[in-house]
Amino acid sequence: MSAHHRSGLRVAIVVLLLPLLLLAACGSDSKSDDKGAGNGSKGTDKGSVNVGMAFPGPTNDKGINQAHYEGLVLAQKELKITPHIQENVVDPDARLDALRNLAQGNELVIGVGAEFAEAGVTIAPQFPDVQFMIINGQTDDSVPNLHVYGVRQGVPAYIAGAVAASGLIPDLDVKKAGYIGGEEIPPTTQSDDGFKAGVHDGDASIKYVSTIVGNFNDAPKAKQAATAQLAAGADVIFGLLDAGFPGVIQAAEEAGGKAHLFSVIYPRCDDYPNLVGTAVLKSDVLVERMIKDFIDDTIPAESKYYGVEDPDVQRLELCPNFKTPELQKLVDDTTSGIVDGSIKLPEGV
Secondary structure, three states: OOOOOOOOOOOOOEEOOOHHHHHHHOOOOOOOOOOOOOOOOOOOOOOOEEEEEEOOOOOOOOOHHHHHHHHHHHHHHHOOEEEEEEOOOOOHHHHHHHHHHHHOOOOEEEEOOHHHHHHHHHHHHHOOOOEEEEEOOOOOOOOOOEEEEEEOOHHHHHHHHHHHOOOOOOOOOOOEEEEEEOOOOHHHHHHHHHHHHHHHHHOOOOEEEEEEOOOOOOHHHHHHHHHHHHHOOOOEEEEEOOOOHHHHHHHHHHOOOOOEEEEEEOOOOOOOOOEEEEEEEOHHHHHHHHHHHHHOOOOOOOOEEEOOOOOOOEEEEEOHHHOOHHHHHHHHHHHHHHHHOOOOOOOOO
């Protein structure tokens, strides 16, 4: 879900007491300010469950971090928990520190994304009385308190590829498709493989180009990559990016606004008129389910993966300008084919 390089970053743990305060914090892009109580702060409500969550980026990125953050808000509202967070944990050593710090005072610690996979394997054995959940992480048979919940982000990317290559998008004749991803982690490579397969299953003659910029939140890098792809003839681009995606939009606008785009996590239909659709991920629903599994003592023994078979969590959603009956039918049929196995995806997607 190659690592960012910002050594020595230490991000303060934030004690979140009210959902309104949590939501207000989304408006801040502070990277390391102390916004609350110190490490390992206990919940103030009697009987509440302390839940720590570490994020590789900012919680206002309109992407994967914000989506999981909102899940924590939802869980605080619906379940009896006291949340603590560390955001912008971009350095590998800092990721170890983040999980270690959160384990001191929280019964459950969640790492958002495959960026925390190695840190989970390292830190969980040191705190056997704390349960760790890493999204798109990795398990270890010798670490029974380490659990993985996954989302197959390459699947809706495949559906987007099928839409892009369908010939059903008005005023779009795709000769070249592009993909731009953030960090080189499994969800990134899986989405790349999925989008490419969807495009080529629809039209094998379409050329394909892929760029990994190394950062989900670096808009200038994303813009540079998109500008290069558009200059080389890309007609459509799928961006697996968070706060970096506006850079793709800016590049498309500066290239004349004719290129069509696909985003992830949050629909951005109002941000760009030729935004075709979004690989939606409802991480708020996912996070609430994860925390409820912990509270109910129903954490699955094996890794738990979600995908388009559960549209409450994941789906390919067309923007209103492109939600024609023909395209919606293609999305529905492709989704059904993936779920029932009649459409075979590349290995690992």
